Amino acid sequence: MIDLRSDTITRPTPAMKEAMMHAEVGDDVFQADPTVNALQQKLAGIFGMEDALLCPSGTMTNQIALRIQTQPQDEVICDKRSHIYLYEGGGMMYNSMVSPKLLDGDRGRITAEDIEAAVNPDDVHFPVSRLVSLENTMNKGGGSIYKLEEIRKIRSTCDRHGLRLHLDGARLYNALAETGESPVEYGQLFDTISVCFSKGLGAPVGSVLLGSSENIKKARRVRKVMGGGMRQAGYLAAACLYALDHHVDRLKEDHRRARAIGDMAAASPHVKSVYPVETNIVIVELNDGISEQWMLEKLKEKGVLAVGFGKGLVRFVTHLDFNDTHLDQLAHVLQTI
Numbered sequence: 001m002i003d004l005r006s007d008t009i010t011r012p013t014p015a016m017k018e019a020m021m022h023a024e025v026g027d028d029v030f031q032a033d034p035t036v037n038a039l040q041q042k043l044a045g046i047f048g049m050e051d052a053l054l055c056p057s058g059t060m061t062n063q064i065a066l067r068i069q070t071q072p073q074d075e076v077i078c079d080k081r082s083h084i085y086l087y088e089g090g091g092m093m094y095n096s097m098v099s100p101k102l103l104d105g106d107r108g109r110i111t112a113e114d115i116e117a118a119v120n121p122d123d124v125h126f127p128v129s130r131l132v133s134l135e136n137t138m139n140k141g142g143g144s145i146y147k148l149e150e151i152r153k154i155r156s157t158c159d160r161h162g163l164r165l166h167l168d169g170a171r172l173y174n175a176l177a178e179t180g181e182s183p184v185e186y187g188q189l190f191d192t193i194s195v196c197f198s199k200g201l202g203a204p205v206g207s208v209l210l211g212s213s214e215n216i217k218k219a220r221r222v223r224k225v226m227g228g229g230m231r232q233a234g235y236l237a238a239a240c241l242y243a244l245d246h247h248v249d250r251l252k253e254d255h256r257r258a259r260a261i262g263d264m265a266a267a268s269p270h271v272k273s274v275y276p277v278e279t280n281i282v283i284v285e286l287n288d289g290i291s292e293q294w295m296l297e298k299l300k301e302k303g304v305l306a307v308g309f310g311k312g313l314v315r316f317v318t319h320l321d322f323n324d325t326h327l328d329q330l331a332h333v334l335q336t337i
């Protein structure tokens with residue numbers, strides 16, 4: 001099977017497993033796991049932020065970021081396609097008792113202007129606008145990339161209104177690989193950043209929350225109460241460290257293959273359009289009257305897995321375990337449907 005359902009399906013490479021096997025470990029709840037500490041320090045350094053915290057998932061890092069920077073009754077401003085709203089089980093309402101103000105950005109990217117217009121006046125009828133959350137790259141927008149210039153404007157809008165700014169950077173490394181921008185620029189603009197290692201970077205488990213020492217101290221307390229305080233987590237951190245050293249530069253290959261898939265899909269008689277392919281996600285819009293279920297079944301019959309992404313939409317995601325041979329096979333499959 002050629003599995004393009006997600007970049008989370010990759011399995012650790014032999015070399016990554018080797019690095020995991022030889023990790024030096026300790027009890028991370030006592031902050032005594034040297035490999036976890038090394039990962040957290042390394043990532044904080046890369047982003048020029050004060051501290052970092054390893055968590056089991058990106059849902060947890062996002063949820064912690066919201067929890068430590070909001071009060072119940074506050075409002076979180078985000079795009080209506082955001083992972084924090086759509087795919088975290090209503091977590092912001094459950095964990096933090098906050099509501100979302102949903103904006104409709106360009107393929108998921110909201111602007112400073114949108115945010116300016118969404119901030120509530122100081123009036124008891126309205127929730128208190130407290131935090132803005134961006135997603136880069138934007139999953140539901142087809143892996144779209146934010147312009148750093150727009151994020152700078154968003155930061156000043158946030159400063160003017162006393163809003164905190166969080167980045168769901170599950171695929172931030174995909175954006176950086178494409179733009180060549182420096183992680184430090186991101187570190188300067190956001191209060192908190194979540195980075196996933198279990199997506200394109202190919203680690204089996206792990207997301208890191210970045211922030212100020214004060215925020216990460218609070219985050220450690222919330223991680224514990226959510227049940228995310230792990231013990232000899234260094235085995236997992238070793239995979240993340242390995243990914244940082246070996247799987248960052250290769251992300252551009254995933255993007256090249258995703259662009260090729262976009263071109264192939266556009267040539268299919270069943271396809272109306274393809275979202276612009278900016279990174280490793282390809283969203284294909286099928287012709288009217290063709291359901292995503294039909295397309296997914298046809299693909300599956302021919303050995304290709306993808307996912308439905310809303311009415312008439314199919315998503316393919318390229319990753320570490322998808323190579324040029326698979327790409328040729330996929331080209332053949334798409335030609336024969």
Ligand SMILES: *Cc1c(COP(=O)(O)O)cnc(C)c1O
Binds near residue numbers: 062170198199207
């Ligand atoms: C995958 C993902 C997350 C985190 O998901 P987990 O499965 O909980 O690690 C967060 N945001 C985005 C945009 C994602 O794609």
